[in-house]
Amino acid sequence: MTINKIISYLAFFLISLSFGLISAQSDRAKDLLEQLENTAQDSARIYLNKQLGYYYQHSNQEKALYYFNDGVEIAKSSKDSLQLANLYYSIGYTYGLKQELPNAIENYLKAVRIYENLGDNWRLVNTYMGIGNLYMSDEDIDKQAEYLGYAEELVLKGEDSIQLCNFYNYKGVIYDQRKIYDSAIVFLSKSLKIGRIINDPNSIGSALSNLGLTYKHAGQADKALSYYNEALKIYENLDDNFFLSILYNNIGSAHSQKNNFKSSEKTFLKSLDLASQVGAQQVLLQNYKDLASMYKKQKLFSNQAKYLERYYTLKDSLFTVEKDNQFSQLESDYVIEKKDLELQAQQLDLEKKQIQNTIYIVLFCASILILGTLLFYFIKSRKKNELLQSQNQLIIEQKNAIETTLSDLKSAQSQLIQSEKMASLGELTAGIAHEIQNPLNFVNNFSEVSNELIDEMAEELNNGDIEEAKAIADDVKQNLEKINHHGKRADSIVKGMLQHSRNSAGEKEETDINKLTDEYLRLAYHGHRAKDKSFNATLETNFDTNLEKINIVPQDIGRVILNLITNAFYAVDEKQKLLKAQGDSNYNPTVSVNTKKDTNQAMIIVKDNGNGIPESVKRKIFEPFFTTKPTGRGTGLGLSMSYDIIKAHGGTININTKENEYTEFEIQLPLKTN
Incomplete structure (x- = not known):
């Protein structure tokens, strides 16, 4: 989420205020805790848990969630629907602050269902606008407009000035994102006018901030600063470091836009300090990027390189498999269903052709048999020599037909095997794109900075300043080392992809099993998320550091690992969708991947907590063309090929499963192979 989108959360901040969610009293938490300990009445405990959650909401989200969830349990037991919906709303807002968007949307939708049943249009409007704000993180303007449309009719029917003010503010933000600045200014000005009429500082501050943002986008930096400075006075009085x-x-x-670099640097550093205090990672990320851009304008390339490195280091840490920030949205299934229908149609066409070919072959063979029989009886009445010649000719024709059929079958088998390999390559594509993006960003940016540093070094040499030129040369050397490091990283990813895609020549090499397993886990995870952005799973790994390298064909074993992990993701995804359809949202999809050394064997264990495999299916799991996936979702060759690959390496692959609970595949490979 860009900083321009974060500022729009000021409108969302107002919605929270309209629920009475902010407490400014410094001793409020202590007082509330004492009251909570001394009361037993359900309604009072719900209220106190809510107030404690509001108190910690912008400073310690984990504590806030603890108190909100405690309130949820009490509201459920006391069957207080309104308070339960309000708590779900507060939990959704808190997850939004943490950037855990799937959890945020899930809780907002729980609140929506209750408010709809209660006919509470006022709170329903706030919740719709809250969901729309979450889609700013994915810059999905259409989704934002969709949820604002749900709220519009209810807002205009109502008589709540603050809610109408928030609505015009939000509508102006959407026009700003669409770069229709005139319309954005019209609606934001309406919001500001209403805010001033009702004399609400939060409404005024939000409208001023967003007007400043729109004028900055329109290239009017002076006008933007006038609005920003007016908003600054309001938010300094509110004493909220996050905003x-x-x-x-x-x-x-805005100062950088005007080339007022001294003022720009001063305010950026102040923003950095405040963001560090409240742990706002996205604000830190944007400040690093903006500082690098500002220093580039001034040709201060060493400073630019420093903040670029901080930017990419933080960005890289935010987007790994273990630290995935679950940045995803609830989307329509239309595109996925359409692709599934297309695949099913293709599969039906293929099956029809296969049936037709089978019928042709049967008819052909039957025709040959009938013709041979008739010919045999006809020739029998002829001379014996003619009979023998005819029989010989028939045998030759049948032999040729059988050889042709056998050749066709071998060709079809090769095509199916290659199709399975290409299918697994497709699983890797999105993961590889994610993995290769960061090193390419490093190479591009530090190449550009190094080029500018060389120009600066030449200028210093012409001026006779040898010491400064040496210092710049050191910076260039450091940048080149970074370029070399990340170039090798990208190169290794590309080589891995090429190895996976080419036909294996059966050449074994010493391979680090831990590294190979970790690489295919990451690529499989990102590949699955590329097909379904709403998918998330807990990943657990435990790699045995005492496991030495073993002699294997890495691209073949990689295909096996990829196939097992992809099947595990499919299993937990299907179970989660089924449970959600039944109204159960407590399921936590989990996939664990472990390695360990066991006497003379290396073991790779892939386990999921999906639906498990029935005993009747388990017996067929390694048979060619057998699959439990819907038509178009699997070839039925993945596990069969995996079994053959492991067997060719002198190893074994075993399955341990319990229906409705888990499935575990265990690969055993000898540590020493021929």
Whole structure:
């Protein structure tokens, strides 16, 4: 989520205020805790848990969630629907602050269902606008407009001035994102006018901030600064460091737009300090990027390189498999269903052709048999020599027909095997794109910075400043080392992809099993998420560091690992969708991948907590062309090929499963192979 989108959360902040979610009293938490310990009445405990959650909401989200969830349990037991919906709303808002968007949307939708049943249009409007704000993280303007449309009719029917103010503010933000700045200014000005009429500082501050953002986007930096400075006075009185860090970043950006670099640097650094205090990672990320851009304008390339490195280091840490921030949305299934229908149609066409070919072959063979029989009886009445010649000719024709059929079958088998390999390559494509993006960004940016540093070094040499030129040369050398490191990283990813795609020549090499397993786990995870952005799973790994390298064909074993992990993701995904359809949202999809050394064997264990495999299916699992997936979702060759590959390496592959609970595949490979 960009800083321009974060500033729009000021409108969302107002919605929370309209629920009474912010407490400014410094001793409030202590007082509330004492009251909570001394009361036993359900309604009072719900209220106190809510107030404690609100108190910690912008400073310690984990504590806030603890108190909100405690309130949920009490509201459920006391069957208080309204308070339960309000708590779900607060949990959704808190997850939104943490950027855990799937959890945020899930809780908002729980609140929506209850508010609809209660006919509570006022709170329903706030929740619709809250969901729309979450889609700013994915820059999905159409989704934002869709949820604002749900709220519009209810807002205009109502008589709540603050809610109408929030609605116009939000509508102006959407026009700003669409770069229709005139319309954005019209609606934001309406919001500001209403805010001033009702004399609500939060409404005024939000409208001023968003007007400043729109004028900055329109290239009118002076006008933007006038709105920002007016908003700054309001938010300084509110003493909220999170929103102040965002506002200071926008002020710094406006100063940089005007080439007022001293003022720009000062406000960027102030934003950095406030963001560090509240742990706002996305604000830190945007400040690093903006500072690098500002220093580039001033040709201060060493400073640019410093902040670029911080930017990419933080970005890389935020987007790994173990630290995935679950940045995903609830999307329509239309595209996926359409692709499934197309695949099913293709599969039906293929099956029809196979049936037709089979019928042709049977008719052909029957025709040959009938013709041979008739010919045999006809020739029998002829001379014996003619009979023998005819029989010989028939045998030759049958032999040729059988050889042709056998050749066709071998060709079809080769095509199916290659099709399975290409299918597994497709699983890797999205994961590889994610993995290769960061090193390519490093190479591009540090190449550009190094080129500018060389120009600066030449200038210093012409001026006779040898010491400064040496210092710049050191910076260039460091940049080149970074380029070399990340270039090799990208090269290794590409080589791995090429190895996977080419036909194996059966050449074995010493391979680090831990590294190979970890690489295919990451690629499989990102590949599955590329097909379904709503998919998330807990990944557990435990790699035995004492496991030495073993002699294997890495691309073949990689295909086996990829196939097992992809099947595990499919299993937990299907179970989660089934349970959600039944109204159960407590399931946590989990896939674990472990390696260990056991006497003379290396073991790779892939386990999931999906639906498991029935005993009747388990017996057929390694048979060619057998699959439990719907038509078009699997070839039925993945596990069969995996079994053959492991057997060719002198190993074994075993399955341990319990229906409705888990499935575990265990690969055993000898540590020493021929």
